[in-house]
Amino acid sequence: MVAFKLNGKDVRADVPDDAPLLFVLAHDLDAFGPKYGCGRAQCGACTVLVDGLPTRACVTQAKAAAGRSVTTLAGLGTDGKPGRLQQAFLTEQAAQCGYCTSGMILQAHALLERQPNPSERDVREALDGNLCRCGTQNRVVRAVLRAAQEG
Amino acid sequence: MNATFGRRGFLKGAGYVALAFALVPDEVANAQAPRAVLPGDLNSVRRLDAWIRIEAAGRVTLLVGKVELGQGILTAVAQICADELDIDIERIDIVSGDTARVPNEGVTAGSFSMPNCGTAVRHAAAEVRAILLDLAAQKLGVPVETLSVEDGRVVGANAAASYWDLALGQALEREATGTVAPKPAARHRYIGRSVPRRDLPAKVGGAPIFVQDLRLPGMLYGQIARPPAPVATLASVDLAAIERLPGVVKVVRDGSFLGVIARRREQANAAAAQLAATAQWKVEKSMSGDAAIFDWLRAAKPARDIEIMNKQRADGAVPAKTLEARYMRPYHMHGSIGPSAAVATYDPAGSVSIHTHSQSVFETGEAIAKMLGLPRDKVRCLHGQGSGCYGHNMADDAAADAALLARAMPGTPIYLQYTREGEHGWEPYGSAMVIETRAAVDAAGDVLDWNLELWSTPHGTRPGGEAGNLLSARYLEKPFAMPTPANGGPPNYAADRNAIALYDFPGQRAVTHFVTDMPVRVSSTRGLGAYANVFAIESFVDELAHAAGADPVAYRLRHMKDPRALEAIAVAAEKFGWSKWTKREGRGRGIAFARYKNTAAYCAVALEVEVQKRTGAVRVLRAVASNDSGHMVNPDGIANQIEGGLIQSLSWTLKEQVRFDDTRILSRDWADYPILTFSETPPVEVALIDRPGAPFLGTGEASQGPTGAALANAVFDATGVRFRRLPLTPERVRAGLA
Numbered sequence: 001m002v003a004f005k006l007n008g009k010d011v012r013a014d015v016p017d018d019a020p021l022l023f024v025l026a027h028d029l030d031a032f033g034p035k036y037g038c039g040r041a042q043c044g045a046c047t048v049l050v051d052g053l054p055t056r057a058c059v060t061q062a063k064a065a066a067g068r069s070v071t072t073l074a075g076l077g078t079d080g081k082p083g084r085l086q087q088a089f090l091t092e093q094a095a096q097c098g099y100c101t102s103g104m105i106l107q108a109h110a111l112l113e114r115q116p117n118p119s120e121r122d123v124r125e126a127l128d129g130n131l132c133r134c135g136t137q138n139r140v141v142r143a144v145l146r147a148a149q150e151g
Numbered sequence: 152m153n154a155t156f157g158r159r160g161f162l163k164g165a166g167y168v169a170l171a172f173a174l175v176p177d178e179v180a181n182a183q184a185p186r187a188v189l190p191g192d193l194n195s196v197r198r199l200d201a202w203i204r205i206e207a208a209g210r211v212t213l214l215v216g217k218v219e220l221g222q223g224i225l226t227a228v229a230q231i232c233a234d235e236l237d238i239d240i241e242r243i244d245i246v247s248g249d250t251a252r253v254p255n256e257g258v259t260a261g262s263f264s265m266p267n268c269g270t271a272v273r274h275a276a277a278e279v280r281a282i283l284l285d286l287a288a289q290k291l292g293v294p295v296e297t298l299s300v301e302d303g304r305v306v307g308a309n310a311a312a313s314y315w316d317l318a319l320g321q322a323l324e325r326e327a328t329g330t331v332a333p334k335p336a337a338r339h340r341y342i343g344r345s346v347p348r349r350d351l352p353a354k355v356g357g358a359p360i361f362v363q364d365l366r367l368p369g370m371l372y373g374q375i376a377r378p379p380a381p382v383a384t385l386a387s388v389d390l391a392a393i394e395r396l397p398g399v400v401k402v403v404r405d406g407s408f409l410g411v412i413a414r415r416r417e418q419a420n421a422a423a424a425q426l427a428a429t430a431q432w433k434v435e436k437s438m439s440g441d442a443a444i445f446d447w448l449r450a451a452k453p454a455r456d457i458e459i460m461n462k463q464r465a466d467g468a469v470p471a472k473t474l475e476a477r478y479m480r481p482y483h484m485h486g487s488i489g490p491s492a493a494v495a496t497y498d499p500a501g502s503v504s505i506h507t508h509s510q511s512v513f514e515t516g517e518a519i520a521k522m523l524g525l526p527r528d529k530v531r532c533l534h535g536q537g538s539g540c541y542g543h544n545m546a547d548d549a550a551a552d553a554a555l556l557a558r559a560m561p562g563t564p565i566y567l568q569y570t571r572e573g574e575h576g577w578e579p580y581g582s583a584m585v586i587e588t589r590a591a592v593d594a595a596g597d598v599l600d601w602n603l604e605l606w607s608t609p610h611g612t613r614p615g616g617e618a619g620n621l622l623s624a625r626y627l628e629k630p631f632a633m634p635t636p637a638n639g640g641p642p643n644y645a646a647d648r649n650a651i652a653l654y655d656f657p658g659q660r661a662v663t664h665f666v667t668d669m670p671v672r673v674s675s676t677r678g679l680g681a682y683a684n685v686f687a688i689e690s691f692v693d694e695l696a697h698a699a700g701a702d703p704v705a706y707r708l709r710h711m712k713d714p715r716a717l718e719a720i721a722v723a724a725e726k727f728g729w730s731k732w733t734k735r736e737g738r739g740r741g742i743a744f745a746r747y748k749n750t751a752a753y754c755a756v757a758l759e760v761e762v763q764k765r766t767g768a769v770r771v772l773r774a775v776a777s778n779d780s781g782h783m784v785n786p787d788g789i790a791n792q793i794e795g796g797l798i799q800s801l802s803w804t805l806k807e808q809v810r811f812d813d814t815r816i817l818s819r820d821w822a823d824y825p826i827l828t829f830s831e832t833p834p835v836e837v838a839l840i841d842r843p844g845a846p847f848l849g850t851g852e853a854s855q856g857p858t859g860a861a862l863a864n865a866v867f868d869a870t871g872v873r874f875r876r877l878p879l880t881p882e883r884v885r886a887g888l889a
């Protein structure tokens with residue numbers, strides 16, 4: 001059994017000790033944002049925030065999140081009521097397939113929390129561990145800078 | 152079916168009634184009367200109500216066989232439908248890629264969706280509108296010419312009726328005639344506007360929208376245990392040991408095919424990994440190794456040699472000199488960020504339904520039916536979105552594998568998403584190619600005779616209704632042999648796509664050496680042969696320009712006649728600032744052009760690089776692309792495709808090659824097969840050329856080829872050294888400069 005806060009709500013899941021946080025979120029708790037991409041901390045598709053820090057959920061055991069606060073996309077807003085960064089992604093149409101998008105938004109959210117006015121270079125460096133195969137990198141950068149400006 | 156993943160319409164059709172009319176193209180019905188050729192895919196699926204339904208309560212359903220791959224196609228067809236029907240776009244619900252419900256439009260690939268599906272929707276909607284207008288005229292008792300439509304409200308001088316009040320009866324239950332002209336561009340409300348993508352709110356909001364997000368009641372998790380090498384036979388395996396692992400419900404063996412079903416995903420993955428590691432395999436050395444692949448290709452048999460062009464020069468001018476070059480492209484991965492996935496349920500009564508992100512739901516369903524020994528109509532494929540695929544990745548294999556596992560546990564939905572290693576190591580790559588060019592030029596350096604020969608393994612091994620094209624089917628107890636792939640012929644071609652240069656050379660010959668032997672699994676990858684052929688053609692044209700002492704832009708312009716090509720090249724050069732550019736140490740500029748397939752979108756790319764001589768590192772500083780896709784339906788969608796293709800092509804050209812030894816694939820994850828990162832991505836500017844009223848031209852693959860060549864040309868400009876073998880890694884560039 002593991003218990004933590006997910007997007008502000010207390011949740012618990014009866015899972016094996018070594019269950020990865022990614023699969024517990026996606027399959028036990030129906031948090032659909034984080035995605036499996038590589039399982040090796042190489043692509044960022046699974047990125048969530050644990051106590052505000054961007055974390056690769058594929059290589060993090062769920063029990064490491066016990067008692068902590070986990071944030072996924074739904075914690076920033078929803079499709080009906082997007083948060084500021086999510087809205088900026090919509091305004092810039094910063095996706096193609098959108099499989100990488102969840103990880104991008106959470107990684108960028110952590111950057112903006114730490115550094116509300118990043119330079120373009122800061123944004124690129126912060127997102128260097130997040131892969132996008134569709135080639136939307138520049139749109140993502142524009143979306144993050146837009147959210148920073150509007151913040 | 153009661154799926155969590157239902158909100159977005161993917162499963163809205165649960166409980167649907169099977170439709171009574173044929174949704175498959177029928178060439179039979181019509182032995183006697185020749186029928187009119189209808190526009191786009193309307194020609195093969197001719198019933199109006201196969202495409203468009205006027206529903207209750209102010210809704211319209213659009214049914215399309217093409218599927219959303221992240222390219223924005225469903226948004227574009229909704230724009231077209233809304234404009235031609237004169238309704239608000241919000242009224243449209245789309246059903247896409249459900250083999251039980253939508254028109255069979257074949258494969259969503261090859262930049263055909265806009266010309267074939269977009270055009271069909273456009274004409275079907277225009278005709279439906281005309282029918283509705285006639286009905287309204289009757290109802291209102293006024294001449295049809297006096298009516299206008301606003302958001303489905305048909306308005307006359309004194310009265311109005313809405314589409315949804317009309318007694319439709321069987322009015323739409325008939326074939327299209329193709330006699331209703333679509334609207335002129337000036338009256339479009341949505342076409343030509345950057346309407347936001349329909350699917351992005353769900354994607355940024357974390358709502359379930361991908362096949363990977365599907366959750367069905369009682370669902371279990373599967374994973375496949377592959378052999379260590381492509382040519383391998385299972386010698387022995389201890390299934391009982393795997394069955395005892397935590398969470399394992401079932402171990403599935405069928406010949407050399409091995410898979411597991413477990414209660415949890417990580418349990419399935421762990422058990423499959425252990426199964427693969429402990430099984431004993433008889434492995435064959437079947438490959439040349441990546442370093443030797445180009446020599447292998449050049450000498451490979453069996454090959455078919457096809458002369459695809461032979462235009463003899465009429466004049467008797469004697470060439471001043473002849474230049475030659477040889478270009479090489481390695482195997483590339485599709486490299487989807489999300490490994491392929493599917494969810495399959497095998498009904499004990501002998502049918503299977505599969506949620507898949509396949510590009511070819513109909514043909515894949517047929518191939519799976521053959522593999523399982525089921526009648527074709529017992530396999531239903533439902534398309535849901537997946538991670539971008541860029542061609543034939545493992546989407547179809549995942550659908551087939553989920554079905555194989557599901558058959559072992561009838562009634563239980565089986566969720567399968569491959570591991571990263573499983574996708575990297577087993578997907579069908581874009582084929583390696585060798586291209587040799589030769590040109591005889593006159594004293595001014597202008598081309599008299601152009602000659603290109605290419606060597607390639609196939610670019611199309613999609614399921615195509617054949618079980619042997621599904622990876623696992625070849626390993627079953629009763630294996631299905633892989634059919635020998637064919638090369639595509641004119642006008643689109645496959646290995647030789649874009650092998651005919653669009654330039655107006657006095658003499659031109661092109662020969663394809665199509666190698667059907669496949670040491671490495673290959674299939675359609677964005678652009679097929681076009682990427683390598685354009686890389687070769689546009690590098691060689693650059694070489695000829697330099698040999699002639701001519702500016703590469705001017706040299707291109709003087710060999711080209713097609714006015715749209717001329718404009719595309721000129722616009723890219725102008726936006727780049729070609730004529731104002733000044734050379735600096737270590738910097739270079741390059742340009743390249745192609746019209747994709749010589750029939751689809753026009754695209755020219757100009758870019759600037761900086762090359763570090765000491766390390767060999769190439770940095771792209773900025774890139775500009777021009778694009779002409781005919782009449783633009785969604786400018787931002789086009790720009791997104793052109794820019795995305797450009798960035799992906801930079802990644803291919805700078806970094807990518809699949810590694811393998813004589814037995815196995817060595818590129819198993821992103822560390823072994825790196826792709827372009829944020830910091831390496833240059834700013835990209837896209838200059839769109841609109842052609843209102845002109846046909847829609849496919850865009851999704853247009854920028855790959857020009858980008859690769861522009862990059863190599865820029866590296867030449869920066870260093871004076873010509874690189875003809877890809878990728879342009881620092882090691883290769885450093886070695887070339889030494």
Ligand code: FES
Nearest residue numbers: 037038041044058
């Ligand atoms: S899935 Fe976790 S980093 Fe790739």
Ligand code: FES
Nearest residue numbers: 096098100132134
């Ligand atoms: S949008 Fe497709 S991987 Fe990033």
